Amino acid sequence: MAPRDLPAPDAPLKIGTRGSPLALAQANETRDRLADAFDLPHEAFEIVVIKTTGDRIIDRPLKEIGGKGLFTREIEAAMVSGEIDLAVHSMKDMPTLQPEGLILDTYLPREDPRDAFISPEFAAIADLPEGAVVGTSSLRRRAQVQHRRPDLQVVEFRGNVQTRLKKLEDGVARCTFLACAGLNRLQMSDLPQTPVAPEDMLPAVAQGAIGIERRIDDDRAAEMLAAIHDAETADRLAAERAFLAALDGSCETPIAGLALLDGDGGLWLRGEVLRPDGSEAHADERRGAVADGAAMGRDLARDLLDRAGTDFFDWIGVA
Numbered sequence: 001m002a003p004r005d006l007p008a009p010d011a012p013l014k015i016g017t018r019g020s021p022l023a024l025a026q027a028n029e030t031r032d033r034l035a036d037a038f039d040l041p042h043e044a045f046e047i048v049v050i051k052t053t054g055d056r057i058i059d060r061p062l063k064e065i066g067g068k069g070l071f072t073r074e075i076e077a078a079m080v081s082g083e084i085d086l087a088v089h090s091m092k093d094m095p096t097l098q099p100e101g102l103i104l105d106t107y108l109p110r111e112d113p114r115d116a117f118i119s120p121e122f123a124a125i126a127d128l129p130e131g132a133v134v135g136t137s138s139l140r141r142r143a144q145v146q147h148r149r150p151d152l153q154v155v156e157f158r159g160n161v162q163t164r165l166k167k168l169e170d171g172v173a174r175c176t177f178l179a180c181a182g183l184n185r186l187q188m189s190d191l192p193q194t195p196v197a198p199e200d201m202l203p204a205v206a207q208g209a210i211g212i213e214r215r216i217d218d219d220r221a222a223e224m225l226a227a228i229h230d231a232e233t234a235d236r237l238a239a240e241r242a243f244l245a246a247l248d249g250s251c252e253t254p255i256a257g258l259a260l261l262d263g264d265g266g267l268w269l270r271g272e273v274l275r276p277d278g279s280e281a282h283a284d285e286r287r288g289a290v291a292d293g294a295a296m297g298r299d300l301a302r303d304l305l306d307r308a309g310t311d312f313f314d315w316i317g318v319a
């Protein structure tokens with residue numbers, strides 16, 4: 001693609017991000033794509049690291065600290081105040097509504113949305129011996145594992161990728177799960193990993209997708225982001241995030257969802273809701289036109305809500 005014309009900025013465009021290795025890799029990918037699209041030098045961008053509540057509190061389960069805004073609140077505040085111009089996010093960590101004045105509608109091409117089973121000893125959940133310990137900090141993965149294998153013991157496993165791998169080495173658990181997308185973006189292909197089929201573990205809504213947020217009245221940012229936007233990722237996320245929004249997904253409710261395109265104008269969407277202890281799960285699918293993705297997501301959510309019953313979503317997970 002030929003570089004676009006855009007007036008040179010008087011100041012570097014500031015890209016806000018969390019400081020984890022994965023967040024930095026995502027911010028760098030965004031900068032590289034923008035620099036390529038507009039034939040700008042790297043100095044035209046500045047990557048600004050912002051510490052969030054979720055980064056600061058590392059010794060408590062996420063579900064005790066708060067909901068989905070945990071990794072984004074401080075970053076969004078910095079954008080509202082003009083400290084940064086763009087914010088790069090893992091879409092699966094993003095609430096379905098953005099603060100007033102901000103808009104999140106640019107996506108980079110999506111990475112592999114699947115979860116990876118990580119274990120130096122085993123290749124799949126099914127191979128784990130009775131009663132084995134599984135480490136995860138994800139409510140969804142915990143519920144999905146316990147639904148499939150109620151005999152397994154799940155322990156809390158927080159920290160970045162490197163910390164979790166150290167815990168595996170130390171024998172704290174026999175296996176863990178990480179998003180394939182994160183492993184690929186960090187080029188950690190040498191890890192003992194097996195991608196898990198979505199039939200066996202449906203990924204989190206928007207897993208593997210990077211979104212870029214901006215101020216709604218920042219025309220320059222909008223023009224730049226339009227050049228790196230991936231429409232197919234947007235179509236898939238429209239269906240998945242409409243499903244999530246209609247469920248009013250909170251941190252307390254394990255929800256999974258994945259949309260795929262058939263390349264011929266069609267979209268397939270699967271969604272799942274679970275009790276945190278895995279004792280109950282409801283899942284179903286829809287197939288339809290890409291343009292109807294959001295409506296399909298809402299319809300699927302309504303159906304699963306009906307089947308799950310009214311008390312299902314008030315359940316507060318224990319242990």
Ligand SMILES: NCc1[nH]cc(CCC(=O)O)c1CC(=O)O
Nearest residue numbers: 090092178179181182207208209
């Ligand atoms: N909740 C943390 C988080 N947010 C995004 C990713 C991975 C990358 C992605 O899904 O885009 C991860 C880590 C993980 O689940 O292994």
